[in-house]
Amino acid sequence: MDDEEERRFRQFVAARSPALIRTATLLTGGDTHAAEDLLQTALAKAAGRWGRLESPEAYVRQVLYRQQVSVWRLLRTRRETTVAEPPDSPGREDTTGAAELRIQLRRALGRLTPRQRTMLVLRYFEDCPEGEVAELLGCSVGTVRSTTHRALAKLRALVPELDPGAVSRNPEFGNSPAEVWK
Template structure:
């Protein structure tokens, strides 16, 4: 097996293992399924082009950084946001009726946030990234991550006081 075939196989295996979670993260950031798919596909193309150089390092970090930075670039080009009503997965263990209500409240509140606020929340809470990591990925300062996180959580509670416990602001 040649180097190109091995690289292709390793890249394919990498994508298959991670694509669902990466697509979900992209969707949570942009709020649009098709845009999320496009952003992920473009990030994967960029990773494929550089695979021989990054495969031994941390290709997932490279891919995530590309994904988030491309999303920020898209927002800068297209200030008008298009959001869909599909909320993220509900918390485990909750009553089904309460979970549906919580999902709807959260989706409405999330849709009202700015793109940067959504990105920061996804990185910090869905991706479980540190403030420093989120700042590096988004190309902003740690202070910006802190202020955007605080503003986003405050706004979520303002929009839906029932979410105060879910976001730790009760």
């Protein structure tokens, strides 16, 4: 990499790192250390190909997704976190604000399988079409649809404010996870 390419790479990293780390954090279920490692791996791969990349951000994002897919494929078993009281206890009055909802959503994302979390991030945070998600993850469009449907149902069970009926009860909350993440 010559001096000009290195300068452009450094500018890219400085300008796009905040958005890329948000995506990596979502892909890792809120684990900031794993997100930093994931982003560092993606940027290292991009640096090696920097002079040949037509769209550096698209390349880095694709590396992020594929690296995370590799991680969840390796993690066949996952330990479940036990808590004293389930977060979706019946009769619990909703007095949380938007910040509390984001915290609840992050915790709920951590309880999804890595595959479900990855598909939700790609579909709703990155706003990728189902066909693109299927291509990135190496599965069928039907698998993307069914996995996304089950993941959203599980999220809505874990965070009742995400239920479409919750909008009429509390207009502060939307029913899309992407609305809460931003």
